[in-house]
Amino acid sequence: MKEQTFGHGAIGFRHLAQELGLGLQVASERPVLYLLPEPRPLLSPEGALLLFRPEHLWRYRGASGLLLPAPDPEVEAFARKEGLGLALYPPWLAREELERAIALRLFQRAPGMALASLLDLLLKLPDRPFLEVLHQATGLALARVAPWGEVLGFAGSVPPEHPKEPGEGRGWLALEAGEGLLVAYGEEEALGRARGVLEVAARLLKVRALERSLERMREESLGGALLEGLILGEADPSRLFAFGFAEGVEWVLALVEPPGVPGRHRLAEERRREATLELRRRAGDFLDRLGVPYLLAVRGNRVVAMWQVHSPKKEAEALLKALPLGSRLGYSAVHGDQGVQEAYREALIALKAARPGEALSFSGLDPVAFVLLQQSPEDLKALVERYLPLSPKLLKTLEAYMASGSAEEAAAALHVHPNTLRYRLKRIEALLGPLSHPEVLAQVHLALRARSLLLG
Structure with missing residues (x-):
């Protein structure tokens, strides 16, 4: 009998059930693309063969069919209504044996033809089933790891920690796959046999990432123009609705700055521009993965990000973690209105x-920082020069004393004798006035805070 196959070289549910000798309850010609042995949070399980009884049946309308150990009238009615297949397997049959038989049937049907069918299938699958299919075809545990270390998806039993760079070691192989790494785990021999398939799969993921990046850039350019217009007060805030910001949606606006690049020459300017573009790319990757409405724009060497927020502190810190080391981020209060200009000012402060x-x-x-940041850098510099006319050694002594509040603790922090510290304090008071006077303390505190803000 000629094997009945469908798109991607896949076999139909009815034919698979007959080949495995299972009791067919509801016939279906839907193609079986991969086995899903246990519930997973899949957004679109198209083509999945389910080896469990779903709690929420409606979530699996796109599956190819179900295999159960006993009849289930509710599942049967659902399968007939939605066009899914349903078959029964003997309850005494070990699930591991059934899974091996299905994997053998799906991915090793014809020597010399399995690889081509597998690659054709991988080309058309969404990311999450992609890993499931690759796992079942190779027998290796797999993980996709983002550049910032987050696990984006996995199939099989994977360890809690993963490599952060491409390479290989005892029992693992990490390949660059566009947005992060594709990491495979298994025996050395199995990794060696599957290396070619894994390298092709990693390239497919890289191509997908590039395609998504281009699509996202087009979308972000539209959103960036709107965000820039809102910051300048030249755009209608109601246009936010087109980008998913419905009325009442809470959001924050953040300003992100890459690590500084020293120098005034042209090469330094090129590096600053590259750093800003990399910042935007990584911010876009993260917010895209976050799965919420967002807008991105570039202003000078800073990136402006606005997104629908659920946990402001957690999300802002996770965003910073996804950016190059040494970047810094300031974000606004949570807004539920259209005050983008106000939020931008808050983020800048x-x-x-x-x-x-x-x-x-x-x-x-803190209130002091809020007041000081309303001033220009020149005003802050003048404040420091006016109220802190001290040598570097005396300035360091004053900072230690103000931080500790006692001469003994300050002396210990500076590794000097307490008498030495008291002598320095007398010299400081001769220049600034008695540190016991409230107005002198207020001036010193403001000047020290202004200095720390200037130093960044």
């Missing part, structure tokens, strides 16, 4: 107070 590697919220700013 928070960014000025943030240090490299820090994500700082406008809501988390």
